[in-house]
Amino acid sequence: MTFELVPHPSPTPEDQIAEILKEPGFGTTYTDHTAVVDWRADGGWQNHRVEAYGDLQLSPASAVLHYAETIFEGLKAYKHDDGSVCTFRPDQNALRFQRSAARMALPQLPVETFVESLEQLLAQDKAWVPDGEGESLYLRPFLFADEPFLGVRPAQTFSYRVIASPAGNIFGGKLRPVKIWVSRDYVRAAPGGTGSAKTGGNYAGSLVAQQQAIEKGCDQVLFLDPLHENAVEELGGMNVFLVRDDNTLITPELTGTILEGITRDSIIQLAKDRGFTIEERRIGLAEWAEGAADGTITEAFACGTAAVVTPIGQLLDGEDTITMQGDFSVTMSLREELLGIQTGKVEDRHGWLHRLA
Numbered sequence: 001m002t003f004e005l006v007p008h009p010s011p012t013p014e015d016q017i018a019e020i021l022k023e024p025g026f027g028t029t030y031t032d033h034t035a036v037v038d039w040r041a042d043g044g045w046q047n048h049r050v051e052a053y054g055d056l057q058l059s060p061a062s063a064v065l066h067y068a069e070t071i072f073e074g075l076k077a078y079k080h081d082d083g084s085v086c087t088f089r090p091d092q093n094a095l096r097f098q099r100s101a102a103r104m105a106l107p108q109l110p111v112e113t114f115v116e117s118l119e120q121l122l123a124q125d126k127a128w129v130p131d132g133e134g135e136s137l138y139l140r141p142f143l144f145a146d147e148p149f150l151g152v153r154p155a156q157t158f159s160y161r162v163i164a165s166p167a168g169n170i171f172g173g174k175l176r177p178v179k180i181w182v183s184r185d186y187v188r189a190a191p192g193g194t195g196s197a198k199t200g201g202n203y204a205g206s207l208v209a210q211q212q213a214i215e216k217g218c219d220q221v222l223f224l225d226p227l228h229e230n231a232v233e234e235l236g237g238m239n240v241f242l243v244r245d246d247n248t249l250i251t252p253e254l255t256g257t258i259l260e261g262i263t264r265d266s267i268i269q270l271a272k273d274r275g276f277t278i279e280e281r282r283i284g285l286a287e288w289a290e291g292a293a294d295g296t297i298t299e300a301f302a303c304g305t306a307a308v309v310t311p312i313g314q315l316l317d318g319e320d321t322i323t324m325q326g327d328f329s330v331t332m333s334l335r336e337e338l339l340g341i342q343t344g345k346v347e348d349r350h351g352w353l354h355r356l357a
């Protein structure tokens with residue numbers, strides 16, 4: 001398929017890009033271009049193009065603004081020592097984008113178009129990939145209903161876009177163990193709901209809990225399933241693992257209420273390769289608290305594209321604090337191995353890398 005190129009008329013000068021890449025932060029600056037594909041009920045996917053990044057013109061009646069008809073993905077492009085730019089398991093993001101679309105009654109973008117849209121964007125904006133420790137170009141594909149119509153039914157027109165943003169640590173500054181607020185007031189998802197879809201509403205619904213977390217001096221929220229003895233679900237934007245002292249990793253099973261994280265899946269594989277036992281099952285918060293107290297659960301970590309692998313130092317549950325006693329050696333070595341593969345410094349023995357530029 002061909003993406004038409006309509007280049008930016010005045011791309012950002014090199015010295016300005018260099019200045020931005022010095023301190024990338026997370027999600028604050030965007031590259032010069034965007035990849036776009038339209039979808040119409042009477043003709044499907046069309047008008048594949050790469051054009052200048054810029055503000056959109058949307059009807060105030062666009063369905064996305066009223067009924068949140070939208071899904072998104074997140075993946076990262078890393079600069080390798082040989083000058084190439086690679087991303088990680090983009091086919092998996094493409095397939096999850098299709099599953100999210102199916103759940104939200106949105107059109108499903110072909111996997112090849114998803115992957116090609118990333119390649120086409122990077123062909124223009126390769127200079128925007130930072131190369132500092134743990135830094136990358138965060139790629140954000142998304143799809144939304146731009147049809148101006150107030151009736152409640154799947155829209156007839158959609159816009160698929162990819163934007164890209166230079167990224168450092170999502171938690172700001174250097175890597176450090178994060179502090180997590182346990183939400184007892186709000187749940188993220190329920191059986192039969194949209195928890196496993198990467199759709200805007202899940203994040204909108206998490207923000208009031210995230211606000212509480214910030215008020216309590218925490219970085220992120222841990223959501224529970226109160227119907228199953230306060231089973232651990234996931235963080236607002238990351239999956240969770242516990243490390244037990246008998247070379248076991250424990251993580252909540254996929255039941256439809258949590259996101260099927262690609263980092264989660266990759267960590268399971270890397271840990272299996274090391275001979276770890278993996279338990280994917282229901283974890284009550286009480287088990288976490290007891291294991292942290294008696295020293296059997298030594299470490300905990302969050303994982304996701306944005307977070308990579310980030311140690312969880314403490315959980316704040318109302319007046320109670322759960323503190324992890326371990327040294328995060330398992331967490332950090334899994335992080336190093338994963339980042340090593342992503343940045344081309346460790347052998348890609350599972351064939352996870354995909355060259356974009």
Ligand code: PLP
Pocket residue numbers: 074234235236237238239259260261262263264303304305306
């Ligand atoms: N859970 C949620 C709610 C997320 O938003 C993310 C981020 O994408 C993840 C988990 C981790 O998924 P992945 O590892 O595919 O980035």
Ligand code: COI
Pocket residue numbers: 073074075237238304305306307
């Ligand atoms: C990601 O890790 O890609 C996420 O989507 C997390 C968050 C920024 C929404």
